[in-house]
Each structure stands twice: as C-alpha cells, then as structure tokens.
Amino acid sequence: MEKLIEIRNISAGYDNNVVLEDGTMDIYAGDFIGVIGPNGGGKTTLLKTVLGLIKPLSGEIIYHIGRDRIGYLPQVNQVDKRFPISVIDVVRSGKAKAKRHFFTPNHADIAKAEKLLDEAGIPELRDKAIGELSGGQMQRVFLCRALMSDPQLLILDEPETFVDNKFEGELYAMLRQLNKRMAILLVSHDLGTIAYYVKTIACVNRNLHYHPSNIISAEQLAAYNCPLQIITHGDIPHTVLKVHNHEHTHDKHGHTH
Amino acid sequence: MGTLINLFSYGFFINAMLASVLAAVSCGIIGTYIVSRRIVFISGGITHASFGGIGMGYFFGMNPLLGAAIFAVFSGIGIQLFSSHGKVREDSSIAIWWSLGMAIGIIFIYLTPGYAPNLMSYLFGSILTVSAGELWLMGALAVLLLLFFTVFYRTILYIAFDEEFARASGLPVGLFNYLLIGLISLTIVLNIRVVGIILILSLLTIPQASANLLTKSFRPMMVLSVVFAFVGSFSGLLFSYWADIPSGATIIFTQVLLFGLIKGTKMIAKF
Numbered sequence: 001m002e003k004l005i006e007i008r009n010i011s012a013g014y015d016n017n018v019v020l021e022d023g024t025m026d027i028y029a030g031d032f033i034g035v036i037g038p039n040g041g042g043k044t045t046l047l048k049t050v051l052g053l054i055k056p057l058s059g060e061i062i063y064h065i066g067r068d069r070i071g072y073l074p075q076v077n078q079v080d081k082r083f084p085i086s087v088i089d090v091v092r093s094g095k096a097k098a099k100r101h102f103f104t105p106n107h108a109d110i111a112k113a114e115k116l117l118d119e120a121g122i123p124e125l126r127d128k129a130i131g132e133l134s135g136g137q138m139q140r141v142f143l144c145r146a147l148m149s150d151p152q153l154l155i156l157d158e159p160e161t162f163v164d165n166k167f168e169g170e171l172y173a174m175l176r177q178l179n180k181r182m183a184i185l186l187v188s189h190d191l192g193t194i195a196y197y198v199k200t201i202a203c204v205n206r207n208l209h210y211h212p213s214n215i216i217s218a219e220q221l222a223a224y225n226c227p228l229q230i231i232t233h234g235d236i237p238h239t240v241l242k243v244h245n246h247e248h249t250h251d252k253h254g255h256t257h
Numbered sequence: 258m259g260t261l262i263n264l265f266s267y268g269f270f271i272n273a274m275l276a277s278v279l280a281a282v283s284c285g286i287i288g289t290y291i292v293s294r295r296i297v298f299i300s301g302g303i304t305h306a307s308f309g310g311i312g313m314g315y316f317f318g319m320n321p322l323l324g325a326a327i328f329a330v331f332s333g334i335g336i337q338l339f340s341s342h343g344k345v346r347e348d349s350s351i352a353i354w355w356s357l358g359m360a361i362g363i364i365f366i367y368l369t370p371g372y373a374p375n376l377m378s379y380l381f382g383s384i385l386t387v388s389a390g391e392l393w394l395m396g397a398l399a400v401l402l403l404l405f406f407t408v409f410y411r412t413i414l415y416i417a418f419d420e421e422f423a424r425a426s427g428l429p430v431g432l433f434n435y436l437l438i439g440l441i442s443l444t445i446v447l448n449i450r451v452v453g454i455i456l457i458l459s460l461l462t463i464p465q466a467s468a469n470l471l472t473k474s475f476r477p478m479m480v481l482s483v484v485f486a487f488v489g490s491f492s493g494l495l496f497s498y499w500a501d502i503p504s505g506a507t508i509i510f511t512q513v514l515l516f517g518l519i520k521g522t523k524m525i526a527k528f
Contacts, residue, residue: 015344051425052424052425053421053424053425067427068426068427070425072422072425072426074419074421074422078419078421079418079419080295080418083293083417083418084289084293084469084472084473084474084475084478085414085418085473085474085475086473086474089414089474089475090418092411093411093414093415093418093419093422093423093426094426095426096411096412096415096423096426096427096428129473129474131473132473145422149426
C-alpha cells in the first residue's frame with residue numbers, strides 16, 4: 001500500500017510549551033484513522049503540524065504527496081460566519097493554489113465547485129452567504145472546499161461539533177464513501193461514534209500511540225491515558241472496537257514494531 | 258438651485274468633487290476589506306498614530322502628510338509586530354500606538370514656534386482646499402487599489418475569510434497581511450484632507466455598513482461601498498456649502514443618513 005506521509009519523531013507546541021512529544025506514525029493510502037485524546041492533549045497540534053501550519057520543534061514529516069493534495073476541514077467555529085462571502089466562493093477557495101486566472105472567470109473551477117455542491121446535496125445553496133447556513137450545511141460546504149483540490153489525504157478537525165445527529169450520520173456515511181478514494185485522518189472527541197466508522201485509532205495525549213496494524217482495545221486506550229469517558233456512557237467502545245477489528249485488513253501495512 | 262450649478266464653475270469646487278470621487282474609490286475598496294476582516298480598531302489606531310507625523314511635519318517644516326504617511330505605515334507594522342512577536346495583546350498594542358502617535362503629535366506642535374496653520378483641516382478635514390498635487394496622489398492610490406484588488410482579488414478574499422486555511426493551502430498570507438496594512442495606511446493618510454484624522458474611520462466603515470445591508474458578497478460590497486461613499490461625500494459637500502458648516506463633519510452626517518435610509522427602507526419592506 002502506498003505510503004503518503006511519514007511522521008518521524010515530531011515534537012510540536014506553542015511558545016516553548018511542548019504539546020506533542022516524539023510522535024511517529026505513517027499514513028497510507030486507504031487509511032481511515034480516528035485521532036482521539038483529551039482536550040489539550042495535542043490532537044489539533046498534530047493536525048496542524050501535518051498541514052504545515054506549525055513547524056515541528058524537532059523531528060520531521062516526509063511528504064510523499066504534494067502538500068496541495070491534502071484537504072482540510074477546520075473546526076467550524078474557526079471562521080467568521082458573518083464574513084461577506086458566498087458559498088460558491090468558499091468552495092472555490094479550496095483550490096487557492098491552482099492556476100489563477102486574474103481577469104477571466106475560471107469556468108473549470110466554477111464547474112467543479114458546482115459539481116461538489118451537487119454531490120453534497122446542496123446545489124441550491126450556491127449563492128447563499130455563508131452566514132445564512134445551518135451548522136450542518138456549513139460543514140457540507142467546508143467538506144466541498146476540502147475536496148476541491150482532489151485530496152489524497154483528507155484531514156478533519158472535530159467535524160461533529162455544532163451539527164445535529166442526523167447530519168453527523170450522513171457525514172460519516174459520506175466519509176466512508178470518500179475513503180474509497182482518499183485516506184482520512186479524523187480528529188474527534190467522540191470515540192463512541194467514530195469507532196464505528198474508522199479503521200484504526202490513534203491516541204494523542206502528549207504522546208502519540210498508533211499501531212497501523214490493529215485497532216487498539218479499550219484496555220490499551222486506558223493504559224495510554226486516553227479519554228475514556230465513553231466507557232462511563234454505558235455502551236462501551238470496547239465491543240465496538242472489537243467488532244470492527246475484522247473489517248480492518250491486518251496485513252495491509254505490516255506491523256511496525 | 259442656481260447657486261449650486263454655479264458652483265461647478267469654481268476650480269476649488271471641481272477639485273473637491275474629484276476628491277470625493279477618489280476618496281470614495283479608495284475608501285470604498287479598502288474599507289470593505291477592513292470591515293470584512295474586522296480590523297476597524299487597527300485602522301483607528303493607524304489613523305490616530307499618523308497625527309504624530311503631522312506634528313513632526315510642522316516641526317521640521319516638511320509636508321505634514323508625508324510625516325503622517327511615515328507614521329501610519331510604521332504604526333501599522335508596529336501594531337502587527339507587537340502582537341505577533343512581542344506577545345502584547347492586539348487591542349492593547351493598538352492603544353499603545355494610537356496614544357503614542359497622538360502624544361508625539363501634540364508635543365511637536367507645541368514645540369513648533371508660532372501658529373500651526375491648517376491644523377484643524379488635518380483633524381477635521383477640509384475637502385474644499387484639496388490641492389491639485391494631493392488630487393494626483395489620491396488618483397494614483399485609487400488606480401493602485403483598483404489594480405491590486407482586481408489582480409489579487411481571490412487571494413485577498415481567501416486570506417481574509419479564513420487565514421489558517423489559506424496558509425494551509427500555501428497562499429502567501431504574511432506578505433499579503435503586510436501589503437494590505439501598508440495600503441490601509443496610505444489610504445488613511447491620503448484621505449485625511451477629505452474628512453480629517455478624527456473622522457476618517459467613517460468613510461472606511463459607514464458606506465460599507467450600508468452596502469452590507471444590501472449584499473452579503475465581497476465584490477458587490479466593494480462596488481456598493483464606493484457608490485455610497487461617493488453619494489454620501491458629495492451630498493455632504495453640497496449641503497455643507499449650502500448651510501456653511503464644516504464639510505468633514507457634514508459628510509459623516511450624510512453617510513449616516515444614507516445608512517439610516519437604507520436600513521429604514523429595508524425594515525419597512527419587511528412588513
């Protein structure tokens with residue numbers, strides 16, 4: 001299986017405050033990795049380092065794909081919802097790096113953005129202002145934006161925040177479809193839900209625990225100090241995780257240790 | 258009415274009209290960026306800091322606007338540097354530059370021997386005394402802004418909307434932030450003569466607020482802002498001449514009146 005990104009012993013943080021220490025993981029084509037961990041544990045820092053938004057304090061990231069082939073869906077509260085911008089322009093901004101035509105409208109880009117909106121089931125929102133959308137609609141638009149660059153790796157930061165349960169289900173169904181074409185790295189605080197969809201789970205709590213060959217068990221997560229508030233919720237991911245073990249192809253990446 | 262038409266035979270009035278057109282173009286465009294990006298307060302800081310340059314201009318006997326331009330650009334960059342590298346909170350950083358610039362201005366004007374001519378026109382604007390040289394500068398700025406915002410429209414829009422995403426997609430975010438702060442500074446300084454330091458913020462925000470009532474899209478908002486800025490400035494100019502009251506302050510009133518009219522019409526239309 002094709003290796004997309006190698007994360008090698010990276011430490012990262014802000015202002016000399018190390019949030020993530022000595023993390024190593026590989027991302028392969030076809031991966032669907034759920035990243036979990038407590039708030040402040042370094043999940044978002046890991047994403048931002050992979051995206052090149054933060055320079056690692058040490059270690060390195062080796063990209064086997066173009067940086068412009070990484071799609072990114074940030075936390076929805078990151079943007080100014082009253083900014084005067086239309087949905088179609090938001091989607092088109094996903095291909096900012098592409099050849100820009102200054103004086104003529106880029107019909108190929110427009111057509112592509114429209115197609116993505118169609119596929120996401122929201123063609124009617126094309127000319128709406130971003131501020132007129134509901135949380136779920138906005139996430140769909142941001143997903144379209146992330147897909148604009150035909151990503152080989154799609155990175156999502158807590159896409160389930162501020163959306164209703166119905167959309168959450170639809171979103172994960174969409175992601176499962178997309179996973180046939182691209183690798184997915186999904187940060188979530190809700191292990192109970194994502195465990196049902198992802199193939200593997202990485203736990204980030206200052207350290208990064210990830211074994212590409214198998215789904216870690218609830219016991220291991222506990223040992224890693226990962227947030228297991230879900231255990232107290234009754235329906236323990238314990239079983240969910242185990243159930244999905246068989247879906248994952250153990251031999252795909254080989255064991256790293 | 259006859260006297261109004263006669264006005265157009267006066268050179269100073271034609272100049273004032275041209276100044277309101279050019280001010281509308283530059284303030285309409287850059288103000289849309291300022292309002293969308295929510296950096297009105299930064300712009301206020303730059304505006305007031307430029308007073309320091311005006312004071313130094315008086316003291317050293319050079320054109321006060323040149324001093325203002327230097328102060329505006331440096332305070333714009335200073336505000337950014339303080340908050341990004343100096344770990345000063347941004348609003349505090351703005352306040353520091355804002356008051357420092359004003360303080361320097363006051364001290365230098367005090368130290369300047371004799372009376373500081375035209376001081377009031379820098380503070381409150383004097384569109385009727387805009388010189389031909391200043392008009393050329395305002396024209397050059399309007400052309401520069403039109404070109405810059407046409408050529409880099411999408412880059413500017415994408416960075417303004419979601420800076421982090423733009424950075425992740427490899428756009429030159431830092432460079433554009435500094436370029437735009439530079440253009441904001443120039444726009445402020447070259448329009449000081451129209452409405453003055455105290456009131457310039459109005460041209461950068463009120464027409465945009467009016468435009469934002471009618472459109473929620475960046476490009477139409479720029480165009481409408483230019484139109485509203487001109488309508489407000491020119492009608493204010495006429496009214497100030499007719500009523501013989503200060504032009505800068507009257508222009509603010511007509512801008513707000515225009516905003517009120519649009520807002521009111523919209524509210525009535527809802528019923």
